[in-house]
Amino acid sequence: MTARVPGAAGSPQTLDMMVNMGPQHPATHGVFRMELAIDGERVVGLIPHIGYLHRGSEKLCEHEIYSQIITLFDRLDYVSNFNNELGLVLAVEKLMEIQVPERASYVRMILCELNRIASHLLFVGTFALDAGAMTPSLYTFRDREMIQALFEATSGARMMHNFFRVGGIKEDVADDFVVRVDRLLGELERGIDEVDGMLSFGEVLLARTKGVGVISGPDAIDWGMSGPCLRASNVPYDVRIDEPYCLYDRVEFGVPVGTQGDSWDRYYTRVVEMRESVKIVRQCLAQLQPGPIMAQLRRIARPPKGEVYAHAENPRGDFGVYIVSDGGERPYRLKVRPPSYCNLMPLRDLVVGSYIADAVVILGSLDIVLGEVDR
């Protein structure tokens, strides 16, 4: 990258400056590292470095029984833990052909959608920070904290829940669960409107994000992007609709799809998605009936020999789990399709040619979680 001919791009005879952004930089959201080649304020080259958070999760899974793997999945995308757990248990249930009780499915959906809201709230806050606004993050953290309080009441942990089980959920929710969630939804709606009104249509944010980091629909598909990042590029694809899991075919909800594929669309699809998640949770609460929460299973899940791929719509996109089982109580091989990792792939194409400040906004708009990228 430094081998560019001096003065090639119409600039005077200057060499590019290499700037190292990360792994400890306020805008890299964890331990991502970018080597930027810059010409003045323009980025002319980018070398991304990942792997600082590599823990060998997939390999570790081969040595754990399935109920232990759930704890490892909590730590992949560490801001949407329920969704990760769901991906795993869906895969194992698919392989074992287990019918999950309805109540368990509804509770799973409620928790996953709330987790989606929590994750998107975190995104909105950090995205605003990347763009230079410090206030929205404190508002979104207030709302996220309310969600996590509910999670703590339900599963016992704020983040690392270990709550879903193969065949159901760990334990039934508390009696006041429905009332609490309902009250929470009202507060969330208010909070989302507040942040939306404060941030989304401000001239400065629009100037910073409109037309920045544009990726076309076909390109986004080629790179394997998914989730809000893909939908912002005008590709209507949502696992919850196209291949419904849990009981998503019983609820009505909209899926926001952008048309420009720029950072603002990636931001705003998420804002709209939060409101749709609220609608989903409302419907789930209305349909939630008393009943069993676990399928009848032996204590230690032992899937038959074979392989399976199951995927679910995580806040960040299409979260896939591929399991090869040799009939034992531990997977022979387990592979995760991490949406963050795939969404991160086009970073160089998006960033090169823009400004340093844009690089920060674009990276923020992709909303990666390094725990999942590096695994």
Add this chain to the structure above:
Amino acid sequence: MVTWSEVVLTALGLGALFAALMTVVLSLTWLERKLLARIQRRAGPSVVGPHGLLQPVADAIKLLTKEDVRPADAPRFLFWFAPVMVVLPSYMLWVIIPFGDGLLVRAMELGLIYLIALSVLEVVGLLLAGWGSASKYSLLGGFRAAAQLVSYEIPIIIVIIAVAVFVQSLDLRDVVGGHATTIAGRTMSYAGQGGVPLALVMPLGLVVLFIAGLAELGRTPFDIHHAESEVVGGPFVEYSGAHWAVFYLAEYMNTFFIATLTVLLFFGGWSWPSPASVLGDSAPPLAVNALGAAWLMAKVYAVAGVIFWFRGTYPRLRIDQLMAFGWQVLIPLSFANLILVATVLYYGWPTWTLPLISVPLLAVVARVAFRRYADPRKMKTVRMFTRSTRADGETVLAPQAGES
């Protein structure tokens, strides 16, 4: 011939000024943190002293006793000299700023020229800090500061010139105190004369000065040169301890300066509403002066509060947008203001024609700028899709009814 008594008096005045400035800076940092906390639904400093009032003092002690680290590659002289180069002009500015009638260290008839000259000097210090830190982030920040400060100095200067033209004086005391000016056979009347403050006469100038002032300070939405999420603090990134404290001091002194300049030029300083007329003619001059200074400070803190409020509200512009805004919007506006003022004065039109012309002009420019970025017609880029069943029975996402 300078006499010894003058030297001693000036030195005493400078010392008193420094003490006053330190107090103001400490109170401003407290005010900023409290205001931001208020905006962000936090408590802010609340442990040290009542309502955290002593927090700035605790911070100062902490910074002054902290180890001062110099990067191994940084040139010693440049690195240690840069903070001085930043804080010295900021301090020297205050020598001629009047806090009341006669409440100033040194009167200067060409005061406004002195202000302009000194306020540009600060950029040298920032560049030195950026270069002398031997850090790429600092360097980027230093160059950003240079580009930004030099660009935004121009609209400020032109607004100051417009005010000087209107008042027919380069002395800040005249701008505030308002001696009767006779132009084209007509007596101008403003703040000090029982008239209205210049803000109502020259709203265009006020807007340009305030916005350019924000950029000059490097405050949100123009905090490009220390942008936390990009260059991690810009020129100051390598500084710690007392030297960082000096930068910090300079920054708040500048904030205070821009707020004071805005109040002095446009809100009638200490003389509006006139303290003498409030207290009555028989009031002792000391009381009149004290009330005037209190009024000035109240207005300055209000303007500073608005600056802090901006910080809690806006994201940050990008460097090219910042430069475009400066050169394409603010500088033409400031020139328009100057020409307007000159025209009105030359033809002897009544003063109210100035706001009559400039307010619609400002509205049009704001409208165009708004349309440029936040056109509601361009906003609807996110459409809603819902589940629907295709002819072949496949479930797909399709645009919701009513969405194109």
